[in-house]
Amino acid sequence: MKTDRPLGAQTEARDDEVEHRGAQRGVSPSTRSKKEWLEGTYAPATAKTAERKSRFSTISDAAVDPLYTGEDLAGFDVDRDLGYPGEFPYTRGVYPSMYRGRLWTMREFAGFGSPEDTNARFHYLLKHGVTGLSTAFDMPALMGRDPDDPLSRGEVGREGVAVATLADLEVLFDRIPLDEVTTSMTINAPASIVWAMYLANGENKGVPLEKMGGTIQNDCLKEYIAQREWIVPIRPAMRLVVDTLRFGAARTPRWNPISVSGYHMREAGATALQELAFTLIDGLEYVKWGVAAGLDPGAFVPRISFFFDVHNDLFEEIAKFRAARRIWAREIERRYHPANERALMLRTHAQTAGVSLTAQQPYDNVVRVTLQALAAVLGGTQSLHTNSLDETYALPTEEAVTLALRTQQIIACESGVADTIDPLAGSYYLEHLTNEMETGFQRYLDQIEAMGGMVEAVERGYPQREITESSFHFQRQVEEGEKVVVGVNKYQTPEETPIPVLKIDPDVERRQIERLAAVRAKRDAGRWREAMDRLREAAVAARGSSQAELMPAFLECAHAYASIGEQVTVLKEVFGEYRDPGYF
Template structure:
């Protein structure tokens, strides 16, 4: 972008500034730190100049919004045409309670739904299973059957609302339930829009709500790709998640690298299953975290877009431009919230919201101030949603596309994150791909090491967390927190008993037997799961059949 003569002039001027102005200033007193480090562990220079982006080619590295390599955004007009989807993540207790919360959020101006499921649902157990005891409805809504899904979306028109579901191992079952509910509303599958997370590799890495071993899990994922390409074309069939990788303690660079490595594994699995890359890749989506290091986070999002575009074009020879677009949802950083002085979390979330928007997100969830203590109250959820609305309508940052482009620091950092992430991906390729790297514990160990370094910095005071390790105050116990009624578990058990008494159990058994037979073949399992769901087979019954055929995943122990 700069000719040699101009760069030489910049260099001479910078050296003069350093040798005179800076040297005199430092002689009077040192800077706050000897070194300033990014959260990804590389040094942040005192000043960035054209020298730091001397090799940047505007047309090749940046180009224009909506054009390869999509550094500046995936849509030509970005937020000038349409704002990001404001999609608050919600779900707790029963389907009835969660339905009320969804309607409240939609009344407050939310533009999409995002469903949180309880732990038993996430690992494929019904609410009356012994392992579900004490966990029903605690961290999300309990969904045992199509009956619960009917209640969850009662009065919510599924042809007009986009829904995201954070579900992984049993994603095929919950998607089938959603399709069945829509059909009961008179909405055909081709009218549905939304996303299932469906990202099992990151469960093995960072989260732990897995059920089946790697191979059958990947089969279920590619079955969904194939089924939705033919029947639910507007549905995002996977949300490849860096969010939980970051929550586990990764750096920004690792979040990009490990997420895209997982994405590569899914694309390879789908191609191996006989799918054409341009048949399924346009419906791939991603899910990233937004942390407090504002400018590094903006650079992270831009680097991820550019790197994925190159991967899809150069490695997988995608032809459809939509196959090369990294479209992503963002959630503000749950691990950055503090139980101490929880109102400070409102400020943190505002900074993280800016990072996501300046980075070009397609949808956004903003965490609530009290989530370090409990599930959020309605007041807290409203403030979180208002944070997005104020950024959207009052800040001005959505009025122009990629407003930080051209910043010497942001462009330099975008290059640095892309370079370091690409090096990680090359290392993972050497290990045999993401699945093999997970089996060998490489990715988990890298994240653990980063989390340990971060925690040491906090405990030593090297890294300041306001209100926690500095600027503390005396605080009284928090009041008005949302608590899930322990009776929810018993209520769900009663609903299950009534369901099993009312349904046609012979048809249920027949559908489960057919699913079991198909699981032993290479057939696509989605039609069989959908049939079982429509007969009101429960989530636990369906996953139980698949457990019999596939077995269960055994996690590697990383010390």
């Protein structure tokens, strides 16, 4: 429906309608104010039967009114604030046909044990209909340590797949067509190193760089804010990210060299608004650093992708996705006015909220995941991971992950929600929430810009403390029963039936240590030495200049079978190490 007047003006009903309805009910609802209804109808009703709660609020504790009307959208302009799908400001979706053209990419994040174990899981998932791969690495890899590092004890292959060199990636992506399937790799501090290994593996199989598609998370800011997988201090980490943005824009047109992530902040306790605001401000910080290094925003900004959490509060979540697109388009347009309009389009991955899952009554989690996945789809996500019901116990079993994938397929094929674009647009409540997100974002942006930008804010611990406060506040609300978690603080079951849990082969650690030793014995020592020297030179040069490039050195290290730990050691020696300030 095309309308050229703002939704907020829809209270001005046609005169004849007023007269007609007026004849039936005395006064037409469309000419009465919300206040009149609240006082005249709602208050007397709730005086007789009280409201369920003394205060209603979203899961992020934003107040919720009993009713929303056009009055809550004062100043709202449909053309300016909504537009059409595939058009500025992209509130209704980044692509003109959205899911009528192509459904979102269904990715199930997978990684555990050895590269062989995870390769088998990848093939299983592809057989059951995932349309993209998503790789979870183990903690040693994420922290840039080899399996034989003393701090890796007990962690190899536990939370994700164990990898140390190109030899592991050869096994991990064995029989995967790297020019057809896109691969997301959730890794941050050592992202460039692992990306180089993936690209080197493709090159060795005859797939040119420009044909490989995928995403590396590579978002260092949120590591200091929330996820805590850091290596070097913040500024050199930003420097490494800029290097991947440069390489990506020049050499890998199908790759997203960064996925600016709110997920981990939300899981750490951020509200929906904090997640939205800090993520977008992180994104703007990367763009600022890229531009300062001389990159053309029209060339690199279109390859910046995003990653949001989807929590339980259906409307708040949908609003968050819609607001994110509108804010990004407006901010990038205002700041850079790029010739390439794709730079304005916020493309995002979404994952259901791990933190919302309960160990108690684990089958309830299937229902939570369904609601969250629905929110992501109604919010217009480009790809989606649905969590499995058993993830408060361990990484998911095959059965559990299949059910999570089926949840997406049922939403896609049976619910009908994917058949028309942005179906909830125009809802007073949803548009109001979307506007509120934008207003709230502006408040955070002003504060953080006053500090000098996100790098400075993170150095001061500002977003970290905001999130810690919210996390504590929510926990208190749960303890006091103000927020209900079914099965935890309400409707508990005394006896729980245990569910099957995935076990990781404890022998993986020993085998990965042996495999790494074998690679070290077999690799060309001269080529390795040369590659390592070149990496050190590149890192030293990068310390002094925003123009020096690191990716070619990482690629050469990958081809020379240098391990992640070996390369990270060089980076630590050149750039130093970051330590947890330990706020609580």
